[in-house]
Amino acid sequence: MFRLIKLKPPHGWNAVLWELGIVTLGVLIALVAQQLVDSIHQRAEVRELMAALRAEMADNRARWEHIRASDPCTVHRLDALEQWNATAPRGAKINRAYRLFLWNQHSGAWDLAKTSDTTASIPLRERLMFASLYDAINNWRQMINEENANTQALSGLLATADQPENRNQIAYRISLARGYVNRRKFNYDYMFRRWDALGIAPDDSQLTVRANDKLLCEPLDRLS
Structure with a gap:
């Protein structure tokens, strides 16, 4: 025959409930504290990642600002070359006539961000x-490769324009160059609107080359 044993804690049930409450409260405090630490750590990681992205974009914007500022002189030089090609003697040639500087763009911070849970x-x-x-x-990188290739081709043709087969190709290359400039201009609004929306200003402090925006505005007769 079984007998039910009535349990009675030495210090009473109130003491047990009190101790249980203290343990439960301690666990809850530990969980909240851990969540707070995790939240602070996550916010710090987000700030660091955002700072890296914004710094990279500020550098990229500075590069685009330079290219945009150089466009009027680029068009001016193309006008001058078109006039030269139409009027220069058949045996004429011109060196270093189209030295266009186009900045590359960086995306290392974004490549890292895409692999981060943050x-x-x-x-x-x-x-x-x-x-x-x-x-x-990414699209710009393809565009810059195409434009650089045409720039080199045009510069080479101008330097060897005393050869009839090269002189005949100059007008075509100038036409392509104008198309590339217009294509760039078509993309400016898309890029700069987004930079402005994110509050990203240009930062040229990391640029290692000081390119002259007005270089192509110099008269052709100054070229050797």
Whole structure:
């Protein structure tokens, strides 16, 4: 025959409930403290990642600002070359006539961000804005390769324009060069609107080359 044993804590049930409450409260405090530490750590990682992205974009914007500032002189030089090609004697040639400087763009911070879980904590609007800018930068790399190739070809043809087969190709290359400039201009509004929306100003402190925006405005007769 079984007998039910009535349990009675030495110090009473109130003491047990008190100790249980203290333990539970301690666990809750520990959990809240851990969540607070995790939250602070996550916010710090987000700030660091955002700072890296914004710094990279500030550098990229400075490069685009330089290219945009040089466009009027680029068009001026193309006008001058077109006039020269139409009027210069058949045996004439001109060296260093189209030395266009186009900056490359960086995306290392974004490549890192895409592999980081921290990126998910960046507000969606800003993530989408950065993604669209970096997509445009990837497109720019292809564009700059094409334009640089045409720049080299045009410069080479002008330097050997005393050869009839080269002189005949100059007008075509000038036409391509104008198209590349117009293509750049078409993209400016897209890029600069997004930089402005993110509050990113140009920062040229990291640029290692000081290119002259007005170089192509110099008269052709100053070239050797």
